[in-house]
Amino acid sequence: MSTNFKHALFSQFARVGKALSHANRLELLEFIAQGERSVDELATVSGLTVANTSQHLQHLRQAGLVTSHKEGLKVYYQLSGDDVITLLDTVRGVAERHIAEVDKLVNTYLTVKDNLEPLPRKELLKRAKQGLVTVLDVRPAEEYAAGHVPGAVNVPLKELEGYLKNLDAQQEIVAYCRGPHCILAFDAVAALRDKGLTARRLEDGFPEWKRAGLPVES
Amino acid sequence: MSTNFKHALFSQFARVGKALSHANRLELLEFIAQGERSVDELATVSGLTVANTSQHLQHLRQAGLVTSHKEGLKVYYQLSGDDVITLLDTVRGVAERHIAEVDKLVNTYLTVKDNLEPLPRKELLKRAKQGLVTVLDVRPAEEYAAGHVPGAVNVPLKELEGYLKNLDAQQEIVAYCRGPHCILAFDAVAALRDKGLTARRLEDGFPEWKRAGLPVES
DNA sequence: CATATATTCAATTAATTACTTGAATACAAT
DNA sequence: ATTGTATTCAAGTAATTAATTGAATATATG
Known part of the structure; x- marks a missing residue:
């Protein structure tokens, strides 16, 4: 029972890892870190299709790294908090030191x-x-x-x-x-x-x- | 040319994300964080097969999160540095706050x-x-x-x-x-x-x- | 109401990942 | 040299993920 709980908890933590496991999502996060962006803007600056961009953003939102709000036709994405900047910096730092x-x-x-x-x-x-x-x-x-x-x-x-x-x-x-x-x-x-x-x-x-x-x- | 470089860099950072994208690897990291462990010990405490444990450890080692050394027959794994503790804590904290x-x-x-x-x-x-x-x-x-x-x-x-x-x-x-x-x-x-x-x-x-x-x- | 715009969803395809199984390798003991 | 132990490797299978395409949905405009 408690091993099931621990495994369930690690599975949730792994969602954050999964969100960070693809270059496209890391790049999108770096763009969003500069300030809130719309899907269309993110697709343009990243060179991805709008549909693909949207799918990566759903992934990031479900992992809790970004939030979104709609203004008219456009959906704007922002980071969930400064802790996501810290997360990105920590991943970057570990990679720099050890890869x-x-x-x-x-x-x-x-x-x-x-x-x-x-x-x-x-x-x-x-x-x-x-x-x-x-x-x-x-x-x-x-x-x-x-x-x-x-x-x-x-x-x-x-x-x-x-x-x-x-x-x-x-x-x-x-x-x-x-x-x-x-x-x-x-x-x-x-x-x-x-x-x-x-x-x-x-x-x-x-x-x-x-x-x-x-x-x-x- | 510079976009290829940036993409290559993000792909490397994504290796850290991939290493953290599975519950089994996160659990192994938590065990290793308590002190260096052998493959056999890690397999036992995690309930995974030795082969599967070894594969996850290769994954972690190639992502730079752990290092290993051999003593006689046994291979011991340890964390690459305290920054890996910080990485795990940051992932955990982000998940706690936003999931x-x-x-x-x-x-x-x-x-x-x-x-x-x-x-x-x-x-x-x-x-x-x-x-x-x-x-x-x-x-x-x-x-x-x-x-x-x-x-x-x-x-x-x-x-x-x-x-x-x-x-x-x-x-x-x-x-x-x-x-x-x-x-x-x-x-x-x-x-x-x-x-x-x-x-x-x-x-x-x-x-x-x-x-x-x-x-x-x- | 019809059309345009922006975004998301769902299905399909291709690529990647996790686990298992058996073989291969390295080291120690006999 | 042979056998035992510990670990890693490679191949196969099943599951998951990424991108694409077309449809669906939501909002704005005429």
Whole structure:
């Protein structure tokens, strides 16, 4: 009887594991972490069909990781709580530390572009308050609009070149994106350095900043 | 190119999710969290065949959650790091907060036996140092032997009755087990209260105590 | 009321996973 | 060298999951 209870409990916990067991769902969660999104928007940004996106979202909702509400024709999905950010970060951290293939991918695609230590959130807050840095948000405009680090400028990567003349060449630039492995932040930093500017990345992404209770602008 | 990288990265993270997507593997992880175990021991305590146990362990090892070493004929498995304890606790916490069925199971099987707030670790350490409590470890003897809270007495549930006469009836008793949902701790507390004794549970289990860097006896 | 839009559902197909069984491998004891 | 013990591997079977397609449902607009 009590072994049946324990097994039933583990089966429920396994639902969370199942929700995280496919790359598409992890990607959808990263998108939703930037702010609530509709099914159509999620399908577009992920490159999945609407039906497939919807099915993955049902899976995530039934596992308790997201919730939804309807506004007119559209259904909007949001994370169930900050604990889902923590869950994603914990899975990511464990994979980084213990799966050699992750190390290899990160070294091949990310570290080659920026092998400096990223800037801790609290440090960025301090420097931003002192007016010592320019903060660059390289996410798509709609994610920026949903919420961003106060004072951050939204410059998608392809517009960075044209934006350079607006920058104070003496000031340090800190770029951030959706999370710690978002290549856009790495690319931005590499491009800025190519131009002789001083640039670094924030240690993770906007969801972690927000979860830390730091100020948010929208 | 960078979308392929991101997808490859998410696929690797998904390996961690897959490792956690079956009740049997979660249970094996909870057993291993108590201390390193051999395949044969894990098969016995989980009720799975040795071959099936071994297959699940390969899965866990390839996902980076456990490591193994061989001593003579036997292969011993241990967790890859304390971050795996954190991962399990995070999955458990998310499931508890966001899956209604978990709430139902916990209420039906656990809260009915003990609905008092469990005791925080630091509080137990303090009271134990002052000699104010009796600490009861209700795990099987081999898990106790592998490591336990200093001063804890190992009394498996079926021996509790016979052990009662050894107790200082005036002193509070704190019981702990493998984790926060281990029914043995709940049963022990219920049985002790039935006898008029003052009993509580520790807030989680031995792995969390150890991860917190608190003193460990073996 | 009819049509358009957005989303979900259900059925089908293909791929993946879990368990079982028997064989293979590695190490220890005789 | 042979036998025993412990574990892993491989193949087969059954169950589950992911994507696709078309239908169904809900809401908004004309």
